[in-house]
Amino acid sequence: xxxxxxxxxxxxxxxxxxxxxxxxxxxxxxxxxxxxxxxxxxxxxxxxxxxxxxxxxxxxxxxxxxxxxxxxxxxxxxxxxxxxxxxxxxxxxxxxxxxxxxxxxxxxxxxxxxxxxxxxxxxxxxxxxxxxxxxxxxxxxxxxxxxxxxxxxxxxxxxxxxxxxxxxxxxxxxxxxxxxxxxxxxxxxxxxxxxxxxxxxxxxxxxxxxxxxxxxxxxxxxxxxxxxxxxxxxxxxxxxxxxxxxxxxxxxxxxxxxxxxxxxxxxxxxxxxxxxxxxxxxxxxxxxxxxxxxxxxxxxxxxxxxxxxxxxxxxxxxxxxxxxxxxxxxxxxxxxxxxxxxxxxxxxxxxxxxxxxxxxxxxxxxxxxxxxxxxxxxxxxxxxxxxxxxxxxxxxxxxxxxxxxxxxxxxxxxxxxxxxxxxxxxxxxxxxxxxxxxxxxxxxxxxxxxxxxxxxxxxxxxxxxxxxxxxxxxxxxxxxxxxxxxxxxxxxxxxxxxxxxxxxxxxxxxxxxxxxxxxxxxxxxxxxxxxxxxxxxxxxxxxxxxxxxxxxxxxxxxxxxxxxxxxxxxxxxxxxxxxxxxxxxxxxxxxxxxxxxxxxxxxxxxxxxxxxxxxxxxxxxxxxxxxxxxxxxxxxxxxxxxxx
Numbered sequence: 001x002x003x004x005x006x007x008x009x010x011x012x013x014x015x016x017x018x019x020x021x022x023x024x025x026x027x028x029x030x031x032x033x034x035x036x037x038x039x040x041x042x043x044x045x046x047x048x049x050x051x052x053x054x055x056x057x058x059x060x061x062x063x064x065x066x067x068x069x070x071x072x073x074x075x076x077x078x079x080x081x082x083x084x085x086x087x088x089x090x091x092x093x094x095x096x097x098x099x100x101x102x103x104x105x106x107x108x109x110x111x112x113x114x115x116x117x118x119x120x121x122x123x124x125x126x127x128x129x130x131x132x133x134x135x136x137x138x139x140x141x142x143x144x145x146x147x148x149x150x151x152x153x154x155x156x157x158x159x160x161x162x163x164x165x166x167x168x169x170x171x172x173x174x175x176x177x178x179x180x181x182x183x184x185x186x187x188x189x190x191x192x193x194x195x196x197x198x199x200x201x202x203x204x205x206x207x208x209x210x211x212x213x214x215x216x217x218x219x220x221x222x223x224x225x226x227x228x229x230x231x232x233x234x235x236x237x238x239x240x241x242x243x244x245x246x247x248x249x250x251x252x253x254x255x256x257x258x259x260x261x262x263x264x265x266x267x268x269x270x271x272x273x274x275x276x277x278x279x280x281x282x283x284x285x286x287x288x289x290x291x292x293x294x295x296x297x298x299x300x301x302x303x304x305x306x307x308x309x310x311x312x313x314x315x316x317x318x319x320x321x322x323x324x325x326x327x328x329x330x331x332x333x334x335x336x337x338x339x340x341x342x343x344x345x346x347x348x349x350x351x352x353x354x355x356x357x358x359x360x361x362x363x364x365x366x367x368x369x370x371x372x373x374x375x376x377x378x379x380x381x382x383x384x385x386x387x388x389x390x391x392x393x394x395x396x397x398x399x400x401x402x403x404x405x406x407x408x409x410x411x412x413x414x415x416x417x418x419x420x421x422x423x424x425x426x427x428x429x430x431x432x433x434x435x436x437x438x439x440x441x442x443x444x445x446x447x448x449x450x451x452x453x454x455x456x457x458x459x460x461x462x463x464x465x466x467x468x469x470x471x472x473x474x475x476x477x478x479x480x481x482x483x484x485x486x487x488x489x490x491x492x493x494x495x496x497x498x499x500x501x502x503x504x505x506x507x508x509x510x511x512x513x514x515x516x517x518x519x520x521x522x523x524x525x526x527x528x529x530x531x532x533x534x535x536x537x538x539x540x541x542x543x544x545x546x547x548x549x550x551x552x553x554x555x556x557x558x559x560x561x562x563x564x565x566x567x568x569x570x571x572x573x574x575x576x577x578x579x580x581x582x583x584x585x586x587x588x589x590x591x592x593x594x595x596x597x598x599x600x601x602x603x604x605x606x607x608x609x610x611x612x613x614x615x616x617x618x619x620x621x622x623x624x625x626x627x628x629x630x631x632x633x634x635x636x637x638x639x640x641x642x643x644x
Contacts, residue, residue, distance in 0.1 A: 017082050020057050021046070029079065030072040033062040034297065035304050035327060037075040044069050058297055073323070077307060077316055083117075087143045097122055110143060112136040161186070167315055170200035175322035177315055201314040204321045211328035212305045219298045221336040222291050228338045229288045233281070235344035240277050243348040243363065247273070250348075250360050265360045269348070272363050280343050287339045294334055301327045342366055362578055370607045370641050373627070374415045376400075378637035382409050382417025387631030387638050389437030389487065389526075389616040390572070391445075393459065399445060400631050400638050401435035401616070408438050408447050410461065415640070419461040421445060437487040437526070437616065439495070441510055446495060448487050452478035454497060454512065467512030469497045472504050472519050486527035486537065498524030500540045505553070518553040526616060528573040528581065530599050536581050538570040546570050546583055548601065559583065562603045566591035572617035576626060580604065584614035584630055594630060594641070612636050 019026045021042035028040040034055050046053060052061050053069070065071035086095050087110075095107045097119035107117030111126065118126070118137065126135055159165045165179035173192040183194055251266045305324060308316050347364045377384030377400060389401040396413030399421075408421040422435060435449045444464070445457040453466040468478040477484060477499060486498025486505070494515060497506045500523050507515040522539035529535055534556065535549045545558035561568035565585060569592075572584035579599045586592035592614045594607040607628065616631040626643035 017078055017085065025082065026078060029075040030069065031075040031323070032060070032072070033323060033327070034058050034060040035300055035323065037078055040069060040072075043072070058293060058300075060297075073319075076319060077304075077312060080316075087140065107140070109137050109139045112138070167318075168197055169194045170197050170318050172200070177318040197314050197318060201317045204317050204325075205309060207325060208305050208309060208317070208321070208328070211325060211332055212302055212309070214332040215298055215302050215305075215328055218331060218334050218336065219295065219302065222295045222298065225291050225336050225338040226288060226295070229284050229291070232339045232341060232344045233284050235341075236277075236280055236284070236346070239344055239346045240273065243346050244270075244273055246348040247360065262360060269360060269363055273346070273348075276346055276363070276365055280346075283343060284339050287337065291336070294331075294336070297327075298331050298334075301331055366644075370628070370643050372608070372610060373640045373642040375637040375639055376411045376415040377402075377409060377417075380417060382411060384409065384631075384637055385635055386633045387615060387636070388633060389435070389448075390618045390629050390631040390638060391438045391440045392618045392620040392627075392629060393440045394442055395459075396620075397440075397459070398618075398629055398638070398640070399438045399440060401438045401447065403434050403436065403633070406433050406435065408435050408445065408457075410445075421447060421457045421461055421463075422455070436483070436485040436500075439487045439489055441489060441493070444510065446487060446510075448484035448497060450483050452476075452480075452482040452484060454484060454487075454495070456512075465512070467508075469499075469506035469508060470514050470517055471499070471502060471506075472517045477506075485540075486524040488527045488529050490529040490535075491531070491533055496527050496529065496535065498527050498537070500525050505535070505537075518549075518551070520547070520549060520553045521555060522547055526571060526573045528575045528617075530575045530581065531577060531579050532599055534599060536573050536575065536583075538573045538583065544570070546573055546581075548581075548599070557601050559597050559601045561585075562595050562606070564606055565593060565595060566609070571615045572630065574617040574619045574628070575599075576619050577621060582607065582617055582619060582628060584611065584617050586611070586614045594628065608641055611639065 017025055019039045019042055020036065021038050026037065026039045029037045030040045030043055031037045032053070032055050036055050036057050038056070043053065046056060048054060052063050054061050083095065095117050097105050097107050098116035099111070099118050099122040105119035105121065108120050109118045109123050110116070111118055112135070123137060126137055159167055159179035159182060162179050162181045165181050167177040167179050169178045169180070169183055170176070171178045171182070171187045171192050171194045173194070174187065177197055178187050178194060187194055247266065247269055251262060301324070304320065305328060308320050308324065312320070345366055348361055376382070376398060377387065384400060384402050385404040386402060387400045388403045391399045393399070397418065398411045398413075399408050400411070401408050406422055410418045410420065412418050433449055433451055435447050437448045439446045443459060445459065447455040447457065449455065451466075453468055455466045456464040458464060468476040469484065470476060482499050483501050484497055485500035486496070488496050490496055490507075493510065495508050495510060497508065503520050503523055505518045505520055505524055505527065507518065509515065520537065522537060523541070524537045525540040526538045527535060533551055535551070536559075537547045537549060539547065545560040547558055548556045550556055559581065567587040568585050569587050570583050570585050573581065575581050581597045581599060582594055583597065584592065584594050591609075592611050593609040594611060594614065594617070596604040596607055598604065611630055611632060613633040613636060614630050615633050618629045620627050628641045629638055630641070631638050
């Protein structure tokens with residue numbers, strides 16, 4: 001930032017001596033702690049609580065001295081600039097005499113030693129008086145003619161408390177210039193420590209120079225940060241335009257099918273894009289506002305520091321030292337925070353299939369990754385001994401079928417144990433002995449176990465009823481030792497129940513009424529229904545794929561092991577709202593993982609390999625974040641992964 005003397009530029013002088021409130025030339029300028037200066041009359045019009053006032057420009061609070069607004073420090077530098085401007089002018093000189101205080105006599109000269117303007121009568125009084133004979137008095141014409149250097153005029157300041165004494169000392173204790181009488185009276189030693197003004201200002205100027213250099217560095221970083229915000233804003237506008245265009249294009253491709261669903265989804269996504277746009281622009285604008293405010297403070301403080309250093313007197317240095325150095329020190333420590341490039345990341349991801357609940361796709365606000373969020377059932381009353389099946393309720397509760405304890409343990413959204421379904425007392429009515437799997441509707445839990453029954457519980461854990469399912473031959477599952485295992489609720493709200501010892505899946509209502517039986521070519525272990533109504537089934541055998549079937553049980557395709565899988569023994573399977581199929585795999589060497597595929601079997605990627613003896617899987621979209629819960633057997637806790 002180039003240094004200049006504002007006293008040498010008329011435009012700069014105008015900007016300095018004009019009040020920021022009334023925009024006119026300041027009368028009796030008063031400086032706030034932030035160094036912004038206003039007319040005393042304007043400050044008195046600003047509403048403020050007792051004891052402090054807020055700067056109308058930068059909103060920084062200034063504690064008021066005992067005298068209130070009138071007690072604020074006069075900005076002598078502004079006063080001096082006004083005087084110099086009046087001297088430099090070519091028109092009528094309108095400054096009044098500051099010596100005798102007469103308001104009807106215009107000043108015709110200036111006394112350097114008295115540091116004031118003199119009317120003709122006061123000029124005449126200087127000549128005969130002994131103490132005033134040696135004073136340097138210059139007429140206004142002499143000052144304007146250039147015979148006297150204006151910068152040399154008014155360098156000597158007199159004490160406000162002792163009018164006939166020159167300020168020659170600096171009280172380090174109070175941080176103000178003082179006169180000789182002050183050193184004896186108000187600022188006497190040992191309570192006060194003082195030194196000559198000459199000695200004090202030498203060190204003060206060096207300190208101000210150092211702080212000024214540091215603040216210049218901060219100002220450069222602020223400039224860079226503002227440019228970064230502009231860059232991010234430009235990139236955001238670009239990706240917002242692209243995302244919006246992608247959204248419109250995808251809408252036009254599928255507009256002839258599921259028209260109402262498409263329109264609803266389109267408006268939802270559009271509103272989300274607008275919300276993201278507004279929120280992120282607000283974030284950037286807020287950042288820029290903070291940076292601009294900091295920039296303004298830096299510029300103001302640095303300008304004042306430059307003014308003091310380049311054109312101020314020693315008195316100016318000493319008078320502004322305490323406030324100026326305090327402000328510069330604060331600004332030196334200012335944190336310059338830029339807007340992250342992540343703010344400009346927005347992506348519209350079209351769905352691969354048109355026949356889904358979210359036909360157009362999803363908006364990703366940031367680059368997502370799967371992360372382990374928490375473990376549940378690790379210890380305490382709800383400790384899991386052998387988790388197999390898992391389900392997630394609409395309220396966020398997580399239910400895990402614990403095979404060894406004979407219970408289905410329910411945990412709250414935060415992972416804290418809540419309650420259990422079933423008992424440990426054998427195969428009796430209403431008791432889940434060795435539960436395999438669990439599903440949940442809006443108001444009930446459904447549990448499969450070795451009894452050949454589906455057991456129903458309320459969300460509060462109360463046993464309600466149980467019912468068997470039917471084989472393709474009409475044989476009830478409770479008559480021949482069936483082991484009901486796979487369990488899910490389809491898109492119509494019907495239960496699908498798989499028998500892991502027989503090759504069929506039964507469809508029934510949620511109260512147990514039989515609807516139909518679907519013959520399959522494998523023994524179903526875990527079941528998941530996709531948004532398209534397909535049925536993904538993991539077989540009760542190792543090293544085979546997951547079958548994807550239609551509603552009649554017809555085989556569509558098989559999802560086989562992905563190339564990066566270290567082992568492939570598919571167990572748990574679940575499906576997200578946008579048609580992604582998640583499959584858990586394990587082996588005894590703890591080389592298992594969770595993998596994701598499209599409904600058509602295209603491999604999407606590995607969710608995690610941080611699982612041991614993985615079994616049941618459940619998916620939910622909680623507050624906009626995808627979540628997967630995996631049950632782990634052999635005494636390991638269930639794990640919750642979130643896609644953030």
